[in-house]
Amino acid sequence: MNKHSSSNARPRPSLAQTTRLVARALAMPPAELMASLRPATLDDLPGMLALRARVLGDQLGWDDQAYLSWRYRLGRAGQGGGDCWLLARHGDILGMVGTQDLALRCGPLACQALSLMDIMIQPELEGAGVGAWLNLALQEQAEATLAIGSNTHSIGMVNRLFDALPNRRTHVHPVRLGHFIKTRLRAPLRSGAIVSAAENLIRAANALLLAPWAIGLDVRPLTEPGELEALDTLQQRQAATSLVHDERTPAQWRWRLIDNPRTPCQLWGAWSKDGLEACMATCLTPLDGQRQALVVADTLVPLPSGKRALRALLWKVLQHAYQAEADYVVITTYRQDLEQELRRLGFRCQPHPFETMAWSCRHQAFRALVAQHPNWTLSEFHTDRI
Structure with a gap:
């Protein structure tokens, strides 16, 4: 066991x-x-x-x-x-x-x-x-x-x-606060000004925390086949860390995230002069017919070496979420090093009883080794939610 x-x-x-x-x-x-x-x-x-x-x-x-x-x-x-x-x-x-x-x-x-x-x-x-x-x-x-x-x-x-x-952990960062405040404020006539002030405060805090990390990095969408090939080198760096890692080929990323007919995703890359430093996939998901959330569907980042690139990517993703009028950004992960970074950057953990994680393994040596490594590179990439 x-x-x-x-x-x-x-x-x-x-x-x-x-x-x-x-x-x-x-x-x-x-x-x-x-x-x-x-x-x-x-x-x-x-x-x-x-x-x-x-x-x-x-x-x-x-x-x-x-x-x-x-x-x-x-x-x-x-x-x-x-x-x-x-x-x-x-x-x-x-x-x-x-x-x-x-x-x-x-x-x-x-x-x-x-x-x-x-x-x-x-x-x-x-x-x-x-x-x-x-x-x-x-x-x-x-x-x-x-x-x-x-x-x-x-x-x-x-x-x-x-x-x-142990269950997977969901982390949420607020972006648009209109629904949250209007459903809780007793004076609706004043809610617009409060919403605007609160959202501006969040954006200013994000700019102070995250924007400086993007200096010297080129954060942009990954679309070209040649750019996707750089994912191989990046995941080799990540696999060298003490993680249980699911190896994805560039073709699998394209199939699973870009070519997805149900929930197509946007791939973002953070590039330095040395190459691709981190990658993140996002998609917009409806909440109740009127609102939406920006879901981080997959993340490829070696830590701690990729800390700067991760923060630059989150800065870009939070900006994108604001422009798309998403209520919040959400990421469900199984990596404690990544979660530590998320908490430092204003994300809050929201436990959910159905974010369960279970397995059956007949490879006894692998099973024994995994027992010593509680962090996995699992994401929405591995579920039927997207």
Whole structure:
């Protein structure tokens, strides 16, 4: 057990045990159940879309066909970032769970892993154990599987089927204060002046804290293929630090962040005369139909050497958020060195019970090494939120 893990109240069920129970609930032999799990292909797309429409309903606010075709391989070599696994019977999709391929490295050891996401079960099968069975079955497909984040329906299952690690931490920096002040101020006629004064005070503080660090650095969007290639050198510097690092290729960054049809991101780079010093990806996310937040979707910065570049990037990102009229900038991270910098620069930690982090690892040497390294380069890049 990882030293950061918490003990489960009940013993973790085995795949064999769960297979028997689910097969009985579905009235099919256990061997047939196991044989019914397979990666999705393009031919399965209509059924996948129908299941997601049934489960998500009004939550679907994007082109889901474009999203699934982008995210998963669907039988096409070189496409997507992982497989979507289906439990299908006689052509009907009973459940599905998506994966994103990860290449984890910690010190001298590497581990191929899957991040699980987009789990969907036919509503009438809730309670039959299909979700638990899918999670356990996917644990057999890689050396390690990660369950990043949860909700009221899944948190119990995640805690039961995976080894729990400390939660990820969300940090928030205010930008526009109109909604916050107007919902709390008893004298609305005076709120406009108060909002303007408070926002100007925040911007002045940011300028004093952050703007000087940008002197001598060129902070700009990364768009050209040649610029993205510089990410390789930068991540080699970051991987040399004491982190559990997910190695991303420039092609993966472009696929995951720039070409994302659901939530396209902007990549920002901080350049010195020696090359790329740090990189940050951001996207605008609606809050309630009228407001929005600027989400830092990924960060690549070696610390402490990249402290200056990080502060210059945050200065640019906070300016961008203000111009976009975002209420706040938010970053969810799993790196204590990065979080320490964020707190120094005015970000405040806002714990959330569903920012869970859990995993299952069959690579014993890697597992033992990770137990000594609590900081991971995980971000929204590794979730199904964007």
